[in-house]
Amino acid sequence: MSATVTSSQDLVASLTNVRFGYTPEQSVLDNITMRFPRGKVVAIMGGSGCGKTTILRLLGGEVHPNTGQVTVNDQSVPDLNKRALYAMRRKLGYLSQFGALFTDMSVYENVAFPLCEHTDLSESMIRDLVLMKLNAVGLRGAASLRTNELSGGMARRVALARAVALDPLLMLYDEPFTGLDPIALGVVGQLIRRLNDALRISSVLVTHDIYQSLKIVDYVYFVGQGRIIAEGTPDEIRNTSDPFVRQFINGEEDGPVPLHMKAPSLTQDFLARSAS
Amino acid sequence: MNMALNALRRLGNATLKTLVHLGFICRFFFAVLRHSPAAFFRFPLTMREIYFAGVLSLVIILVSGLFIGMVLALQGYDILSTYGASESLGVLVALAMLRELGPVVAALLFAGRAGSAITAEIGLMKTTEQLLAMEMMAVDPLARVAAPRFWGGVISMPLLAALFSTAAIFGAYLIAVQLIGMDNGAFWGNMQAAVDVRTDVMNSMVKSLVFGVIVTLTAVFEGFDTKPTAEGVSSATTRTVVHASLAILAADFIMTIFMFRGV
Ligand SMILES: Nc1ncnc2c1ncn2[C@@H]1O[C@H](COP(=O)(O)OP(=O)(O)OP(=O)(O)O)[C@@H](O)[C@H]1O
Ligand SMILES: [Mg+2]
Numbered sequence: 001m002s003a004t005v006t007s008s009q010d011l012v013a014s015l016t017n018v019r020f021g022y023t024p025e026q027s028v029l030d031n032i033t034m035r036f037p038r039g040k041v042v043a044i045m046g047g048s049g050c051g052k053t054t055i056l057r058l059l060g061g062e063v064h065p066n067t068g069q070v071t072v073n074d075q076s077v078p079d080l081n082k083r084a085l086y087a088m089r090r091k092l093g094y095l096s097q098f099g100a101l102f103t104d105m106s107v108y109e110n111v112a113f114p115l116c117e118h119t120d121l122s123e124s125m126i127r128d129l130v131l132m133k134l135n136a137v138g139l140r141g142a143a144s145l146r147t148n149e150l151s152g153g154m155a156r157r158v159a160l161a162r163a164v165a166l167d168p169l170l171m172l173y174d175e176p177f178t179g180l181d182p183i184a185l186g187v188v189g190q191l192i193r194r195l196n197d198a199l200r201i202s203s204v205l206v207t208h209d210i211y212q213s214l215k216i217v218d219y220v221y222f223v224g225q226g227r228i229i230a231e232g233t234p235d236e237i238r239n240t241s242d243p244f245v246r247q248f249i250n251g252e253e254d255g256p257v258p259l260h261m262k263a264p265s266l267t268q269d270f271l272a273r274s275a276s
Numbered sequence: 277m278n279m280a281l282n283a284l285r286r287l288g289n290a291t292l293k294t295l296v297h298l299g300f301i302c303r304f305f306f307a308v309l310r311h312s313p314a315a316f317f318r319f320p321l322t323m324r325e326i327y328f329a330g331v332l333s334l335v336i337i338l339v340s341g342l343f344i345g346m347v348l349a350l351q352g353y354d355i356l357s358t359y360g361a362s363e364s365l366g367v368l369v370a371l372a373m374l375r376e377l378g379p380v381v382a383a384l385l386f387a388g389r390a391g392s393a394i395t396a397e398i399g400l401m402k403t404t405e406q407l408l409a410m411e412m413m414a415v416d417p418l419a420r421v422a423a424p425r426f427w428g429g430v431i432s433m434p435l436l437a438a439l440f441s442t443a444a445i446f447g448a449y450l451i452a453v454q455l456i457g458m459d460n461g462a463f464w465g466n467m468q469a470a471v472d473v474r475t476d477v478m479n480s481m482v483k484s485l486v487f488g489v490i491v492t493l494t495a496v497f498e499g500f501d502t503k504p505t506a507e508g509v510s511s512a513t514t515r516t517v518v519h520a521s522l523a524i525l526a527a528d529f530i531m532t533i534f535m536f537r538g539v
Contacts, residue, residue, distance in 0.1 A: 100409035
């Protein structure tokens with residue numbers, strides 16, 4: 001089997017020449033083209049604030065591109081009306097960067113929420129499903145806890161269990177590894193891979209954890225300055241000589257990616273302060 | 277000349293902003309109404325909000341009602357007895373409570389107790405991306421979060437106002453009959469003779485129903501309109517209490533003109 005399949009019927013989602021900005025003056029994404037084939041786990045990496053979460057929001061139909069196409073399951077997302085958009089989102093699992101567990105519900109109720117809202121399953125069936133999902137993230141014992149009794153990493157794993165509750169077609173993970181200890185991190189990584197292969201869904205994984213993700217993903221996109229700076233399979237990425245990717249892997253401050261946001265020089269800023 | 281122009285400009289700007297804001301609230305109101313069937317088909321959701329908005333407000337409503345009734349009786353007896361009309365004390369308290377104080381004060385308390393809680397809760401849900409997560413799960417927050425809270429408040433408000441007035445009349449009874457020693461029969465008899473079910477009790481209900489809509493609509497709207505920061509949540513909560521209270525007083529004035537003209 002070839003490494004990447006790009007014929008259109010095998011794509012679960014794609015972005016084509018997408019340009020997007022939250023304000024008219026400043027664009028966050030300039031020209032992004034990405035393919036998410038069925039059955040693959042694709043990682044999106046890049047510096048903080050480069051627009052990774054924004055890409056997931058575009059896929060979920062939360063924001064619309066200024067130009068370019070966003071398709072999920074062969075439907076153009078920006079053209080969907082509300083009903084069709086909600087129908088599309090039922091096949092979508094979204095893990096928010098902040099977990100976003102419902103604070104007025106217990107852990108059990110959180111995971112049961114999508115099942116209760118979208119299915120007519122019996123109570124005992126829902127119970128079994130919820131416990132199964134919680135078991136998969138190692139938190140069956142926490143089912144009766146309130147969400148404020150969870151640690152950050154536990155909350156993230158519960159959110160993961162909730163996101164996959166409906167066995168979606170496309171999973172969007174926004175930084176699933178933050179706040180996890182090395183054991184939980186490995187478990188969650190394997191879980192993402194297993195889920196993806198068992199259900200033949202596709203997954204989009206936004207992450208900073210390059211070692212963990214290179215172990216489990218099929219393809220990587222590096223985003224920077226609103227464009228795709230580098231892309232490739234994990235092997236290509238490991239052996240690349242691309243200065244951008246090398247900087248990212250080695251975690252150096254100096255390199256093609258600036259750490260600092262665009263600003264006047266430090267001396268200029270200080271002088272301006274003392275002058276006024 | 278320039279200053280006058282600037283003042284005019286600011287006035288126009290403020291007016292436009294207020295109109296736009298009102299327009300948003302109206303559209304939001306209709307959106308909530310459109311999603312309301314969900315709140316009734318799944319009544320347990322609304323029931324939960326009736327508990328949070330209504331049942332949990334009971335203590336403050338009952339205690340405040342009792343004390344307002346008691347001070348009203350003390351003051352009323354003092355004044356009425358100088359005209360030899362102390363027999364009418366029951367009438368004074370009952371009419372004052374039913375027509376004005378009951379609905380208005382109960383609604384003001386409700387805005388402070390339940391309205392602020394609703395805004396803070398929804399605002400925090402927005403800040404922590406719970407509303408976004410819900411939308412991504414193809415669940416409309418207007419149907420799941422806004423409509424049950426709206427109807428929970430609208431159903432609670434008239435009941436709370438009725439209990440508030442009842443507690444006040446009971447407080448007046450304690451002072452007038454038990455403390456001062458007025459005739460029990462005169463206190464209740466005169467009250468029954470003077471209170472009209474349609475003009476007084478029904479109008480009281482209508483008023484508190486309108487106030488219920490005002491308070492919960494403001495609270496839910498401000499919650500959804502919150503800027504997603506800690507500061508945003510706190511200022512939205514404040515806005516709920518201030519705007520709802522002012523709107524209650526204005527609406528009460530207008531309704532009183534229509535309801536009790538020439539009674
Ligand atoms: N709601 C918003 N309104 C205006 N600008 C926004 C909004 N959300 C994000 N931005 C801007 O868009 C840019 C990209 O944001 P985004 O959240 O997609 O970054 P990210 O790659 O997910 O970063 P991180 O790794 O820190 O989560 C940032 O510069 C941010 O300032
Ligand atoms: Mg992000």
